[in-house]
Amino acid sequence: xxxxxxxxxxxxxxxxxxxxxxxxxxxxxxxxxxxxxxxxxxxxxxxxxxxxxxxxxxxxxxxxxxxxxxxxxxxxxxxxxxxxxxxxxxxxxxxxxxxxxxxxxxxxxxxxxxxxxxxxxxxxxxxxxxxxxxxx
Amino acid sequence: xxxxxxxxxxxxxxxxxxxxxxxxxxxxxxxxxxxxxxxxxxxxxxxxxxxxxxxxxxxxxxxxxxxxxxxxxxxxxxxxxxxxxxxxxxxxxxxxxxxxxxxxxxxxxxxxxxxxxxxxxxxxxxxxxxxxxxxx
DNA sequence: GATTAGTTTGCAACTCAGTTGCATAAACTT
DNA sequence: AAGTTTATGCAACTGAGTTGCAAACTAATC
Numbered sequence: 001x002x003x004x005x006x007x008x009x010x011x012x013x014x015x016x017x018x019x020x021x022x023x024x025x026x027x028x029x030x031x032x033x034x035x036x037x038x039x040x041x042x043x044x045x046x047x048x049x050x051x052x053x054x055x056x057x058x059x060x061x062x063x064x065x066x067x068x069x070x071x072x073x074x075x076x077x078x079x080x081x082x083x084x085x086x087x088x089x090x091x092x093x094x095x096x097x098x099x100x101x102x103x104x105x106x107x108x109x110x111x112x113x114x115x116x117x118x119x120x121x122x123x124x125x126x127x128x129x130x131x132x133x134x135x136x
Numbered sequence: 137x138x139x140x141x142x143x144x145x146x147x148x149x150x151x152x153x154x155x156x157x158x159x160x161x162x163x164x165x166x167x168x169x170x171x172x173x174x175x176x177x178x179x180x181x182x183x184x185x186x187x188x189x190x191x192x193x194x195x196x197x198x199x200x201x202x203x204x205x206x207x208x209x210x211x212x213x214x215x216x217x218x219x220x221x222x223x224x225x226x227x228x229x230x231x232x233x234x235x236x237x238x239x240x241x242x243x244x245x246x247x248x249x250x251x252x253x254x255x256x257x258x259x260x261x262x263x264x265x266x267x268x269x270x271x272x
Numbered sequence: 273g274a275t276t277a278g279t280t281t282g283c284a285a286c287t288c289a290g291t292t293g294c295a296t297a298a299a300c301t302t
Numbered sequence: 303a304a305g306t307t308t309a310t311g312c313a314a315c316t317g318a319g320t321t322g323c324a325a326a327c328t329a330a331t332c
Contacts, residue, residue, distance in 0.1 A: 014328085016280065035318075046282050051319070053280095067205045069260060071290080072318065091248060096257060110246040112227060117268035121232060124205060125261045132253035150299085152309065171289075182311050187290070189309095207319080208289065 011060040022053045023062070032066050032074035032092070032101040068094045068101045068126050076103050092126045097134035101126075147196040158189045159198070168202050168210035168228070168237040204230040204237045204262050212239050228262045233270035237262075 004023050008015040025041050026033070038050050054075055057063040061084050066074045082088045091107040094100075109123050140159050144151040161177050162169070174186050190211055193199040197220050202210045218224045227243040230236075245259050 014279080016327090018281075047318095048283080048320085049281050067203060069203045093250070093254065104251070107248060107250070110248065112243060112246065112263065114229070114243070114263065114265075115240070115268060117271045118229065118263075118265060119271060120263055120265040122264040123261070124264070125259070127248065127250065127254075127256055128258040128260070129250075129254060129256040132251060135253045135255060150308080152298085154310075183289095184291085184312080185310050 007062070011057075011062045013056060013060050013062065018049060019053055019056075022050065022057070026057075026063060026075065026077055029076070030102075032068075032076040032103065034072040034074050036072065038075075066092045066101055066103075066126065067124055068092060069128070070094070070099070070101075074101045079105070086120055086123060089123055089125075093131065094126055094128045095131035095134055096128055097130050100131070102131065143198070147193075147198045149192060149196050149198065154185060155189055155192075158186065158193070162193075162199060162211065162213055165212070166238075168204075168212040168239065170208040170210050172208065174211075202228045202237055202239075202262065203260060204228060205264070206230070206235070206237075210237045215241070222256055222259060225259055225261075229267065230262055230264045231267040231270055232264055233266050236267070238267065 004020045004027075005015040007023060008019055013019060021042075022038065025038065035047065035051055035054060038054070039045050039047050042050075054063065054065075058065055058075070061078055061082060063075045064078050064082070064084055066076065068074055078084065079088075086109070089109045091104045091109055093102045093104050095102075104127075109125050112123075114120065140156045140163075141151040143159060144155055149155060157178075158174065161174065171183065171187055171190060174190070175181050175183050178186075190199065194201055194211070197214055197218060199211045200214050200218070200220055202212065204210055214220065215224075222245070225245045227240045227245055229238045229240050231238075240263075245261050248256075248259075250256065
């Protein structure tokens with residue numbers, strides 16, 4: 001638990017039992033998960049608590065959210081150093097076969113030349129296709 | 137109406153009064169609009185009919201949908217030649233001030249080097265920031 | 273260690289976008 | 303005109319996300 005606690009406190013989140021559990025589950029995941037995915041990993045759980053936990057985590061930049069177009073927002077851990085600035089952002093991938101959403105952490109979002117007088121705060125880029133696992 | 141009808145029939149959509157109206161409204165828009173935006177442009181309207189009209193239009197590639205992260209999908213007209221293939225796609229912009237979503241039709245989505253064995257079908261790229269209109 | 277103040281959790285209940293089923297109306301077919 | 307297909311309108315539902323409030327917990331102080 002020590003490790004989990006440190007991760008929380010280093011992001012200025014009070015470590016409660018609930019938050020440790022949620023962070024541990026998120027750490028285990030190889031893919032981004034939604035609020036209801038998370039809910040189903042508990043035998044008995046309250047959606048609202050999990051919802052607020054995720055909100056807190058996101059606010060403190062422990063996790064980031066991905067709108068993959070499925071209608072349910074997905075969440076995944078940020079890297080230690082992540083500040084969720086445009087330069088920290090990476091591409092996400094949604095597999096049309098397995099329906100999973102991955103961080104392509106190594107692929108930064110390419111920069112774009114916007115029209116004059118437009119300023120950027122954030123970019124969401126989701127590639128949809130078939131992942132290597134599902135491509136035979 | 138002749139013009140509107142032609143646009144519909146050329147995309148294999150039977151021109152009904154309802155569809156002509158919806159297409160005309162969509163043509164007038166300078167920005168992408170949601171189902172409820174559309175609904176509000178009618179004095180008396182049925183959400184479901186509009187919903188199905190949009191679905192039909194999208195299926196026939198007369199319009200395309202944009203998930204801008206606001207929770208409501210936006211729709212905008214496709215170009216005449218658009219087949220909604222990856223090479224037809226462009227970047228979208230969501231203004232955090234005026235809350236409007238625009239097509240940046242001239243900015244194609246940059247191509248990405250995906251990891252080995254990943255294949256692409258579609259890409260959604262939404263830049264959030266402040267548009268030229270709102271940047272003083 | 274009891275008292276208080278602040279934070280977190282759990283429950284109920286709600287909003288809002290999107291969706292389905294079914295019955296009526298309109299448009300095509302022969 | 304009768305029958306078939308397609309489009310429209312209404313009611314009702316789903317599912318994600320959200321808010322308010324009260325109970326439980328935590329931390330800080332006496």
